Amino acid sequence: MKHRNVIVLLIAILLLCAGCSNTAKKEETPTTITVWHVYGGQTDSPLNDLIDEFNQTVGKEQQINVQVTSVSNSNTIHELVLAAANGEPGAAELPDIFSSYPKTVMALPDDSILVDYQDYFSEEELSAFIPAFMEEGMVNDRLVVLPVAKSTEIMFINQTIFDRFSQATGVTLEDLDTWEGLFKAAEVYADWTDAQTPDIPDDAKSMFVHDYYFNYFQVGAESLGEDFFQGDRLAFGPAFQTAWEPLAQAALQGGVWLKSGYATESIRTGDSIVSVASSASILYYSDVVTYPDNTSEEITIISRPCPVFEAGENLVMQRGVGFCTVRSTPEREQAAVTFLKWLTEPERNVEFVTRAGYMPVTQVAFENELPKAIEGLESAKYASLYQAYLDTQANYEFYVPPQLETYLSLETTLEDQVRTQLALGRQDYLEAGETGLAQISADRLQAFREIMER
Known part of the structure; x- marks a missing residue:
């Protein structure tokens, strides 16, 4: 009987230890x-x-x-x-x-x-x-x-080339603080680059590239006190016109890069020297420009806050x-x-x-x-x-876009059509010349609106 009791006691102790061990393992997991x-x-x-x-x-x-x-x-x-x-x-x-x-x-x-x-x-x-x-x-x-x-939207500048442009034309970094000033500078840059090769007509270079035209118009309209959205569609009021005109005039004259792809690419090749893009894209901005003839140049990239409209609030997209x-x-x-x-x-x-x-x-x-x-x-x-x-x-308010089911489709269509219509307008301008600038801009805006309102 004593032996049996000892055996039972040992078994109980072993079971208890096993339980403790399992508990410890469970706690350690x-x-x-x-x-x-x-x-x-x-x-x-x-x-x-x-x-x-x-x-x-x-x-x-x-x-x-x-x-x-x-x-x-x-x-x-x-x-x-x-x-x-x-x-x-x-x-x-x-x-x-x-x-x-x-x-x-x-x-x-x-x-x-x-x-x-x-x-x-x-x-x-x-x-x-x-x-x-x-x-x-x-x-x-x-x-x-x-x-x-x-992230937000930031203006990135190839300061190395911009300084040459500034010295030759008097355009300053401060001129880029407003959209009106930036697009006027882009017109000057197009003339300046075109004049450097007098034997090659109409080869102006684009100073500016924007990664997100949907944000440009959206934040621009809202900063000017106008609703960009009307239900699940876009509103085309006076503020939209205010945003369209300086962009279109600069683009038609060759000062705005309109091809597809991200701004980092045209900055890397020297096809543009100023961009507005997601601030997170800093990771992809190269410190070297490689030109079409395979020559390269080290550059300095600097950042400034996103431009605003002269009559608008300091509003910027948050991303x-x-x-x-x-x-x-x-x-x-x-x-x-x-x-x-x-x-x-x-x-x-x-x-x-x-x-x-x-x-x-x-x-x-x-x-x-x-x-x-x-x-x-x-x-x-x-x-x-x-x-x-x-x-x-310190100086801007962050804009919060609305949660609309049509948001993504509106964004995709607008991004594609803005570039398409302005690129077509550029060709029209090269054929018509300076006198046709205002009419071409108006015609392309009308074509753009008709597509967006379908």
């Missing part, structure tokens, strides 16, 4: 959350580096492991998210966190699959963010897209994806939010965005941390960009 994002490449990403830091510090302490399962562009992630949400055959499972524009959320069959960050952030925590950035993330009164890094969190379990949702709060702490957020070419997302980060970070930047190109960010934050 971290909560893993997966991420799809757009910041850099799979092997060279400032966000991936910070995620490694999180996993080794806060994540290790709180048993959270953040795992990046895809680094891609926003369009690809948009398609992947919709495929997963719609249960398409072969679609990947949704991650815990993914980069997204509001348009992706609006295209979901059910946006309630996403966490409302208002359930996880206090009012005090939310009030720390730039209001316009938060406004863009609201869909159906739910905060479903959290900003972690934002950039945020992070959505997919509903799952309380543990995984809380783990995702813990990581996002860590990433948006002012000092760390500035560390992230200054490596990726973006703006921070909180007031404290802008006012306290960003000026200090600029002093430590080794790249003069990046220092110029971040000074332009500070100037923009």
